[in-house]
Amino acid sequence: MRPSLQPVAPSIDDPIELLMACHEKVRRFAGLTVKLRDHLARKGPDSQAQEAARSILRYFNIAAPLHHDDEEHDLFPALQQLDQDGLNASMAALEAEHAELAGLWQSLGPWLQAISQGTAHAPPPTVDAFAQRYPAHAQREEDEVYPFASQLAPTQISQISAAMVARRTAG
16 A cells, blocks of 8 residues: 555544644644744735734634643643653643743734734734744653553543544534
8 A cells, every 4th residue: 555645634532643733733833923924024914924824823723722721621630640740740831831822822913913914013022932932842742741641541542532522513
């Protein structure tokens, strides 16, 4: 069988695979903020810039909060039951970072809203911090927390997956 050139969608039965797929989008859209800033300096808020701003807004206003909820309400509580001090400390620090990242995200909102509507607006000084910190946070989760999910029971994995799906299909 030949390998597919199309990306394979993560399985809804594997919450870590789903979270990792979200991290790939985090990296892409966080990096896009810097590319957008640089594009705007050369070409202003043209149609390409407007679409990029709308894409970034859509991801970080909708998908990123769901992702944080997946971790804070489902994955992290399940992993806390493993009762491992280092893991629990990592999760506490990462959860605190979620609030810091939300603050960085809020600082980009007015800029991205203006650009999405074709209005020139100076980029906030936090663009670089946002573009660097969000992917670094995702990497820490992948390195320090996600490997422990293999120690969860299959029923816990199923519960986490079901909660993630329900969160995205509610309302």
